[in-house]
Amino acid sequence: MSNRLVNMAAWVTAMAAILCLVTPAAAKLSTEYYAKSCPKVEEIVSDVVTTKQITTPTTAAGALRLFFHDCFVGGCDASVLVSSNSFNRAERDADDNISLPGDGFDAIIRAKTALELQCPGIVSCADILALATRNLVVMLGGPFYRVRLGRKDAVASSVASVQGNLPGANMTADQLISLFAKKKFTVQDLVVLSGAHTVGFSHCGEFARRIYGYKNGGHDPGLNPRFALALQKACANYQKDPTIAAFNDIMTPGKFDNMYFQNLLRGLGLLESDTVLVTDKRTKPLVELYAANQTAFFHDFARAMEKLSVFGVKTGRKGEVRRRCTEFNDLSV
Numbered sequence: 001m002s003n004r005l006v007n008m009a010a011w012v013t014a015m016a017a018i019l020c021l022v023t024p025a026a027a028k029l030s031t032e033y034y035a036k037s038c039p040k041v042e043e044i045v046s047d048v049v050t051t052k053q054i055t056t057p058t059t060a061a062g063a064l065r066l067f068f069h070d071c072f073v074g075g076c077d078a079s080v081l082v083s084s085n086s087f088n089r090a091e092r093d094a095d096d097n098i099s100l101p102g103d104g105f106d107a108i109i110r111a112k113t114a115l116e117l118q119c120p121g122i123v124s125c126a127d128i129l130a131l132a133t134r135n136l137v138v139m140l141g142g143p144f145y146r147v148r149l150g151r152k153d154a155v156a157s158s159v160a161s162v163q164g165n166l167p168g169a170n171m172t173a174d175q176l177i178s179l180f181a182k183k184k185f186t187v188q189d190l191v192v193l194s195g196a197h198t199v200g201f202s203h204c205g206e207f208a209r210r211i212y213g214y215k216n217g218g219h220d221p222g223l224n225p226r227f228a229l230a231l232q233k234a235c236a237n238y239q240k241d242p243t244i245a246a247f248n249d250i251m252t253p254g255k256f257d258n259m260y261f262q263n264l265l266r267g268l269g270l271l272e273s274d275t276v277l278v279t280d281k282r283t284k285p286l287v288e289l290y291a292a293n294q295t296a297f298f299h300d301f302a303r304a305m306e307k308l309s310v311f312g313v314k315t316g317r318k319g320e321v322r323r324r325c326t327e328f329n330d331l332s333v
């Protein structure tokens with residue numbers, strides 16, 4: 001009997017070892033990762049980004065966008081933070097970066113600076129970006145979710161890697177669904193993560209086609225006519241000044257809530273990639289659910305963000321802890 005138990009124990013250990021070998025990197029992350037090496041990491045990141053958000057209210061939306069772009073292009077590895085140099089054109093300078101907002105970058109750089117004073121060389125930029133994004137979502141009224149830590153920073157970042165990996169403002173539902181599916185994200189993940197457009201803004205160039213000269217000089221029929229008119233006025237000078245932008249959620253732009261979904265049902269979706277979510281029969285029921293029930297949106301958003309935040313993470317020797325978030329430790333690459 002006891003012999004069988006021993007055999008059993010050996011078997012369990014062997015299985016555990018095998019499972020460990022095939023376990024994805026994400027399973028190695030833990031909320032306790034810095035418990036000994038940098039116990040104040042959460043507090044420090046929280047202090048820095050809170051201050052930044054109070055002084056610059058566009059920070060939260062900037063960080064969310066940055067985080068999504070980082071994760072969808074080769075995993076959550078802070079590759080998007082690297083600056084281009086004379087040897088390399090980095091991810092953030094890709095054509096589709098649609099001018100990633102500087103306030104998000106700045107919050108991460110400041111948090112890194114504060115952490116390097118407390119525990120030099122310990123906390124990765126990828127972990128800082130993940131934590132900062134979560135904290136900022138909560139600060140705007142959105143849901144809390146767990147962020148496990150231990151990501152390493154990428155040792156490569158290239159413009160070429162962006163190609164075909166990010167949603168475009170004018171993508172169809174089919175294109176969006178297949179882009180997400182390619183990364184094992186579901187239709188529900190697509191709809192619920194699009195809910196991040198409850199904050200932030202988009203430049204007129206991203207939706208100009210919808211409001212000017214859309215088939216016979218009109219506007220996209222998917223847009224509420226008064227909304228289209230207001231956008232035509234607001235964007236009148238966008239070709240001279242490409243920085244002119246409109247809020248993604250015109251009703252409650254500074255609040256993380258389910259208004260984005262309510263807007264979609266009223267023709268107030270800013271981008272084509274927003275509006276297609278109400279015209280496609282696979283996504284429409286989810287838009288209706290989240291528009292009617294903010295609790296359901298928050299619950300599903302939190303789960304999707306947890307999933308996103310471990311997507312393609314690098315652990316162990318697959319990456320490094322960068323000393324500066326904008327450059328690799330080995331400057332010759």
Ligand SMILES: *[C@@H]1O[C@H](CO)[C@@H](O)[C@H](O)[C@H]1NC(C)=O
Binds near residue numbers: 093097102
């Ligand atoms: C991408 O973003 C960076 C940083 O905001 C900016 O300097 C660069 O001009 C952008 N690239 C393009 C092609 O828009």
Ligand SMILES: *[C@@H]1O[C@H](CO)[C@@H](O)[C@H](O)[C@H]1NC(C)=O
Binds near residue numbers: 168170172
């Ligand atoms: C989206 O816009 C780009 C250029 O602005 C264009 O090449 C592409 O065909 C458009 N895609 C769709 C689905 O309309």
Ligand SMILES: *[C@@H]1O[C@H](CO)[C@@H](O)[C@H](O)[C@H]1NC(C)=O
Binds near residue numbers: 293
């Ligand atoms: C809203 O969604 C939550 C979470 O899924 C659920 O528990 C609740 O019953 C829903 N409320 C209504 C009014 O349907």
